[in-house]
Amino acid sequence: MSEKRKPAGMGRPRNAALDTAITAAVEQLLLADGYGAVTIDRVAALAGTTRTALYRRYPGRVALIASALAAHFGTDPAPDTGNLRDDLTELQRRQVEFFQNPVVAAGIAGLLGDLGSDPEWSALFHEGFMAPRRRSTEAMFQRAVDRSEIPPVTHPTVVSDILTGPLLLHVMLPATGPLDDTLVAATVDSALHLLSAGVRDA
Numbered sequence: 001m002s003e004k005r006k007p008a009g010m011g012r013p014r015n016a017a018l019d020t021a022i023t024a025a026v027e028q029l030l031l032a033d034g035y036g037a038v039t040i041d042r043v044a045a046l047a048g049t050t051r052t053a054l055y056r057r058y059p060g061r062v063a064l065i066a067s068a069l070a071a072h073f074g075t076d077p078a079p080d081t082g083n084l085r086d087d088l089t090e091l092q093r094r095q096v097e098f099f100q101n102p103v104v105a106a107g108i109a110g111l112l113g114d115l116g117s118d119p120e121w122s123a124l125f126h127e128g129f130m131a132p133r134r135r136s137t138e139a140m141f142q143r144a145v146d147r148s149e150i151p152p153v154t155h156p157t158v159v160s161d162i163l164t165g166p167l168l169l170h171v172m173l174p175a176t177g178p179l180d181d182t183l184v185a186a187t188v189d190s191a192l193h194l195l196s197a198g199v200r201d202a
Contacts, residue, residue, distance in 0.1 A: 019071070021047040022054070026068040027103050035110025038064060062114050062121040065107060066128035073098055075132035078140035084149045087140050088191055092163060092184040099171045099179060108171065134160050141195065150195045159191050 025046035029037040038061050044054045058064045077098075079090040098104055115122045138156045145152055153159065166187050170176050177183065 018047065018049060019067075021049070022057070022064070023068045023071040026064050027072070030103055030106040035107045038107070040064075059124075060121075062111070062118075062125050063128065065111055066125045069104075070129050070132075072103065073101075075129065076136040077133055078136040080140070080143060082147075084140075084144040084147075084195070085188065085192060087144070088163070088188040089184060091137065091140070092167070092187055095164060095167055096179045096184065099167055105171075112172075137163070144195070153195060159194050162190050162194060163187050 022043060025043045026038055028046060029042055040051055040054050040058075040060065043064060044051045047054070058067060077091060077094050079087050079094075081087050081090060099108075111125075115125055134157065137160050138153075141150070141153050141156050141159065144150050166183060167179060170179050170183060
């Protein structure tokens with residue numbers, strides 16, 4: 001089970017140096033020993049801080065992972081090439097790189113287990129990592145609307161799911177096929193079809 005205290009929020013790092021040290025410690029533990037090794041005690045020891053100080057910033061493992069992913073991969077992944085198809089293609093290539101990164105590969109199964117077992121952790125991870133990245137993608141869609149490439153999109157999360165869902169499936173079930181250019185092209189085509197038609201609430 002995940003080590004945790006029920007969260008009130010992500011916490012606020014007090015200085016950039018410690019924030020960097022914590023991120024490095026999380027990544028080191030993931031790569032060396034896997035998701036289960038990421039505990040408050042071990043991260044605090046590697047980062048050169050205390051358990052109490054770390055808990056003031058992060059209420060548990062999921063918060064640590066969310067912060068480390070945001071620091072490593074950012075929360076604004078959507079490009080601006082001036083053309084929606086090119087934007088979507090580049091976004092998907094970045095997502096493939098994300099899922100193939102050794103840090104993500106080492107932690108994704110354990111993270112999904114934690115998120116699936118606790119709605120509060122799921123909400124915390126969404127707030128700290130997923131939601132800002134989705135807003136980045138929505139801004140990309142809006143730029144395409146402003147360029148008159150597509151009509152207004154009223155349910156952009158559906159398109160985000162179409163883009164990310166198949167990649168995650170292939171990561172978790174490798175027998176479904178590789179994360180390759182064929183999959184990138186198929187997801188881009190699917191997203192473009194929805195966006196060109198206008199995505200409406202069900």
